[in-house]
Amino acid sequence: MEALPEAKAADNLYVGGRVVLPGFVDSHTHLVHAASRAEEYELKIAGASYEEIARNGGGILNSVKKLRAATSEALKKRALAALREFAANGTTTLEAKSGYGLDVTSELKILNLHQELLREQPLEIVSTFLGAHVVPTEYRGTPRGPQHYVSMLIHRLIPEVAERKLAEFCDVFCDRGAFSRAQSEQVLEAGERHGLAPRIHAEQLTRTGAAQLGMQLGAASCDHLEQVNHADIRALGKSRTVATLMPGCDFHLGLKQYAPARSLIDGGAIVSLATDYNPGTSPTLNMPMILSLACTQLRMTPAEAIAAATINGAYALRRDKDIGSLEVGKRGDVAIFDVEDYREIPYYFGVNKCWMTIKDGEIVHGGSPYRM
Numbered sequence: 001m002e003a004l005p006e007a008k009a010a011d012n013l014y015v016g017g018r019v020v021l022p023g024f025v026d027s028h029t030h031l032v033h034a035a036s037r038a039e040e041y042e043l044k045i046a047g048a049s050y051e052e053i054a055r056n057g058g059g060i061l062n063s064v065k066k067l068r069a070a071t072s073e074a075l076k077k078r079a080l081a082a083l084r085e086f087a088a089n090g091t092t093t094l095e096a097k098s099g100y101g102l103d104v105t106s107e108l109k110i111l112n113l114h115q116e117l118l119r120e121q122p123l124e125i126v127s128t129f130l131g132a133h134v135v136p137t138e139y140r141g142t143p144r145g146p147q148h149y150v151s152m153l154i155h156r157l158i159p160e161v162a163e164r165k166l167a168e169f170c171d172v173f174c175d176r177g178a179f180s181r182a183q184s185e186q187v188l189e190a191g192e193r194h195g196l197a198p199r200i201h202a203e204q205l206t207r208t209g210a211a212q213l214g215m216q217l218g219a220a221s222c223d224h225l226e227q228v229n230h231a232d233i234r235a236l237g238k239s240r241t242v243a244t245l246m247p248g249c250d251f252h253l254g255l256k257q258y259a260p261a262r263s264l265i266d267g268g269a270i271v272s273l274a275t276d277y278n279p280g281t282s283p284t285l286n287m288p289m290i291l292s293l294a295c296t297q298l299r300m301t302p303a304e305a306i307a308a309a310t311i312n313g314a315y316a317l318r319r320d321k322d323i324g325s326l327e328v329g330k331r332g333d334v335a336i337f338d339v340e341d342y343r344e345i346p347y348y349f350g351v352n353k354c355w356m357t358i359k360d361g362e363i364v365h366g367g368s369p370y371r372m
């Protein structure tokens with residue numbers, strides 16, 4: 001690197017022997033939301049399932065009600081605070097999904113915010129349209145309601161989102177209580193026709209065949225995968241579709257069944273790790289904590305977990321040529337940890353050892369290095 005002409009004008013930072021990694025690439029978040037759902041936390045602890053809470057007006061629809069009532073300014077303020085925390089934990093790029101609006105105005109409000117946030121703060125935000133998160137209340141009264149909502153997404157929202165270049169990916173929550181495999185296929189195909197690449201929430205609460213659908217459509221990533229079967233694991237092992245695992249969800253919900261990371265990795269699947277930062281199932285933006293869960297609960301090695309949270313996350317966002325590793329020609333996205341050995345990053349669970357974060361060559365968090 002020192003031989004490159006650009007190096008002449010570069011600063012030389014002395015980081016005191018700390019561990020230097022590529023910045024984390026968090027390939028699955030629900031960044032923009034109005035409030036926490038702490039009021040549901042005790043219900044979960046008392047034993048109510050995620051689906052029971054959703055049936056009683058909680059869950060995603062609770063967040064939808066709050067988001068529709070919130071101003072763009074309030075949403076932006078909350079998201080900016082979160083982005084500072086992402087940076088403080090070593091994340092330099094994150095994907096962000098809509099999906100708490102579920103009507104034209106509110107979905108566009110979220111997607112417009114993704115663009116504003118991208119312009120106004122240093123972290124890179126990759127925007128995903130998740131209009132098919134759940135069926136909103138106003139379409140639930142009649143048996144044909146859900147299909148009418150899918151039609152609205154296909155004929156109204158997806159074309160507008162694509163036309164205004166508000167998202168790069170289209171996502172669907174394919175599960176019991178959300179969208180069927182057939183509906184998911186319709187939505188993802190419509191997205192694809194308009195230039196939005198598919199990704200999918202797959203096999204989280206029940207096995208629906210969503211992962212197979214994702215691979216069949218050439219999805220960038222199938223996310224969750226707690227309920228995959230042997231055939232799914234074999235297929236993911238042969239596929240270029242990334243298996244994105246989010247152990248923070250299972251940890252927060254107190255579920256015992258984590259995704260079978262070992263079988264996926266041993267079978268040749270491209271495994272990435274993400275926080276799934278969202279107010280209902282994974283209220284964390286702390287990637288080092290996700291690494292700890294990946295090591296202890298998913299039996300990944302620290303090295304596998306770090307690769308999953310950097311280069312494989314970048315691949316899941318189709319940015320592996322640009323970010324996710326420290327190489328000549330890539331962006332200067334770096335996270336520096338105040339540890340002596342990289343294995344100490346997941347080892348000190350729940351403790352943030354990130355000492356400095358650099359995005360595109362600029363310090364965006366912490367550190368007081370001396371320049372030499």
Ligand SMILES: [Zn+2]
Nearest residue numbers: 028030201276
């Ligand atoms: Zn999600």
